[in-house]
Amino acid sequence: MARILITSAIPYINGIKHLGNLVGSQLPADLFTRFNRAMGHEVMFICATDEHGTPAELAAAKAGKPVEAYCAEMHQVQKDIAAGFRLSFDHFGRSSSQRNHRLTQHFAGRLAEAGLIAEVSEKQVFSIDDNRFLPDRYITGTCPNCGYEAARGDQCENCTKQLDPTDLINPRSSISGSTNLEVRETKHLYLKQRALRDKLEAWIDSKTDWPILTTSIAKKWLNDGDGLQDRGITRDLYWGIPVKKGDQPWPGMEGKVFYVWFDAPIEYIAGTAEWADANGLGDEAWERWWRTDKGAADVTYYQFMGKDNVPFHTLSFPATILGSGEPWKLVDYLKSFNYLNYDGGQFSTSQGRGVFMDQALSILPADYWRWWLLSHAPESSDSEFTWENFQTSVNKDLADVLGNLVSRVTKFAVSKFGETVPAGGQFGPLETALIADLGARITDYTAFMQGMEVRKAASELRAIWVIGNEYLQQAAPWSVVKTDPDQAQAIVRLALNLIRVYAILSAPFIPDAAATMMKAVRSDDWTWPDDISAAMRALPAGHGFSVPENLFRKITDEERTDWQTRFSGVRS
Numbered sequence: 418m419a420r421i422l423i424t425s426a427i428p429y430i431n432g433i434k435h436l437g438n439l440v441g442s443q444l445p446a447d448l449f450t451r452f453n454r455a456m457g458h459e460v461m462f463i464c465a466t467d468e469h470g471t472p473a474e475l476a477a478a479k480a481g482k483p484v485e486a487y488c489a490e491m492h493q494v495q496k497d498i499a500a501g502f503r504l505s506f507d508h509f510g511r512s513s514s515q516r517n518h519r520l521t522q523h524f525a526g527r528l529a530e531a532g533l534i535a536e537v538s539e540k541q542v543f544s545i546d547d548n549r550f551l552p553d554r555y556i557t558g559t560c561p562n563c564g565y566e567a568a569r570g571d572q573c574e575n576c577t578k579q580l581d582p583t584d585l586i587n588p589r590s591s592i593s594g595s596t597n598l599e600v601r602e603t604k605h606l607y608l609k610q611r612a613l614r615d616k617l618e619a620w621i622d623s624k625t626d627w628p629i630l631t632t633s634i635a636k637k638w639l640n641d642g643d644g645l646q647d648r649g650i651t652r653d654l655y656w657g658i659p660v661k662k663g664d665q666p667w668p669g670m671e672g673k674v675f676y677v678w679f680d681a682p683i684e685y686i687a688g689t690a691e692w693a694d695a696n697g698l699g700d701e702a703w704e705r706w707w708r709t710d711k712g713a714a715d716v717t718y719y720q721f722m723g724k725d726n727v728p729f730h731t732l733s734f735p736a737t738i739l740g741s742g743e744p745w746k747l748v749d750y751l752k753s754f755n756y757l758n759y760d761g762g763q764f765s766t767s768q769g770r771g772v773f774m775d776q777a778l779s780i781l782p783a784d785y786w787r788w789w790l791l792s793h794a795p796e797s798s799d800s801e802f803t804w805e806n807f808q809t810s811v812n813k814d815l816a817d818v819l820g821n822l823v824s825r826v827t828k829f830a831v832s833k834f835g836e837t838v839p840a841g842g843q844f845g846p847l848e849t850a851l852i853a854d855l856g857a858r859i860t861d862y863t864a865f866m867q868g869m870e871v872r873k874a875a876s877e878l879r880a881i882w883v884i885g886n887e888y889l890q891q892a893a894p895w896s897v898v899k900t901d902p903d904q905a906q907a908i909v910r911l912a913l914n915l916i917r918v919y920a921i922l923s924a925p926f927i928p929d930a931a932a933t934m935m936k937a938v939r940s941d942d943w944t945w946p947d948d949i950s951a952a953m954r955a956l957p958a959g960h961g962f963s964v965p966e967n968l969f970r971k972i973t974d975e976e977r978t979d980w981q982t983r984f985s986g987v988r989s
């Protein structure tokens with residue numbers, strides 16, 4: 418049994434996330450988590466809400482609520498929606514937790530002791546009308562790299578280039594819209610990333626199995642232009658983790674907080690500590706996942722995220738870990754994703770464009786979305802959500818293939834042989850061929866899942882469903898029962914066992930439907946079908962079963978048209 422640590426990029430607190438956010442991190446991470454649990458491994462799956470920085474303050478101001486209250490409320494909202502999508506986190510934490518406060522301050526202190534923190538006097542945009550500095554997203558303007566006119570002061574959403582507020586062309590306050598701005602001097606702390614460049618490069622070069630997308634982005638930020646830059650890790654904000662050197666004050670940094678992108682990844686560690694606290698466990702329970710001197714040496718750590726998060730997780734966060742000089746676990750494999758686009762444009766939380774997670778659940782259960790998103794995951798390139806494709810895929814894959822098989826088999830079996838697995842007949846050439854084909858395909862499917870090849874795994878699972886339907890059509894028990902009732906019983910017995918196997922294989926993708934299938938065959942044995950011959954005989958003659966409710970209904974043309982109109986691209 419392996420020990421596997423999985424984290425997905427922690428979502429900003431500033432509103433409900435869209436489907437692009439979901440498929441870019443949390444959902445494929447959940448897929449991998451569920452698969453590895455099914456394989457019998459010990460898995461820790463951690464996520465949290467990212468509650469600091471300007472996104473939180475601006476969203477709270479817009480909602481007319483104190484930022485602390487807003488974050489607490491939105492954390493619960495995001496937690497509930499995650500549960501609605503059946504995301505199986507061991508813990509869904511908060512970056513505002515005291516655990517994260519203490520750990521962030523600890524890392525800052527260690528970096529300072531190592532000589533990797535510089536105090537820098539810098540020029541920053543100050544709003545006369547707002548009477549405050551405008552860090553990060555408190556200022557917007559035109560991106561100097563791509564010309565996007567709504568670029569933020571920390572990063573351009575269009576081209577993903579990291580920015581400083583002073584880089585923006587035609588800047589304006591995000592609070593008031595004022596252009597009455599001036600540049601003033603302020604002092605901040607910088608992480609000396611350049612001093613760690615050689616270590617970071619050697620570490621990245623050692624990851625020969627990483628996706629090309631991950632490695633190319635990391636090396637671009639490492640080498641392009643002037644190469645890796647030192648990065649400011651403090652801000653002039655109210656809401657955040659107060660700047661301290663460990664548990665001691667930091668002279669000259671009074672009233673400042675740590676930059677959100679310094680403290681946010683540390684929440685992966687802190688979130689695991691929160692899990693231990695929530696379960697009444699001591700520090701050793703979480704340290705065995707994160708400290709290589711306390712048991713984490715045998716842990717394999719996987720991160721899942723969209724490509725815009727890659728620079729922070731391949732450079733800045735590792736710089737923090739390496740620079741601390743302490744035996745913390747570094748990521749072993751970083752699975753990154755391109756963007757999911759929406760009907761000819763981009764999903765955007767800040768612009769309210771696209772289908773959002775709460776909206777999706779309001780019209781269809783989670784499995785419909787999980788299947789489409791994972792089977793169209795933007796791995797090698799961007800992919801696009803269209804309502805036409807969504808309708809076609811759901812109707813064909815879920816309703817016509819999987820749902821139809823389960824319905825046909827159980828209804829026919831009950832009508833001809835009652836509510837127990839029939840005993841007659843023996844498996845013949847068709848059954849033997851199906852079992853052999855299933856075994857080969859399950860081997861491929863397992864390999865794709867182990868390799869986090871999401872679309873290939875979905876395609877192979879779809880093929881596994883299809884060969885079951887093809888077998889049923891060829892075996893035709895509804896015809897055979899008229900001439901050879903015993904053989905029809907054997908066909909049905911195999912088909913009922915097939916439903917159980919499908920439940921196990923499908924559970925990482927569509928957990929609710931899988932649970933319904935398993936309940937229908939009255940089994941709680943979720944053992945992965947490595948021995949497919951035995952698995953196809955697991956439900957013996959006389960074992961009870963029932964006809965489940967329809968697994969999946971078809972999406973009508975009228976519904977598709979209505980949804981396309983309702984979700985035309987802008988969230989109110």
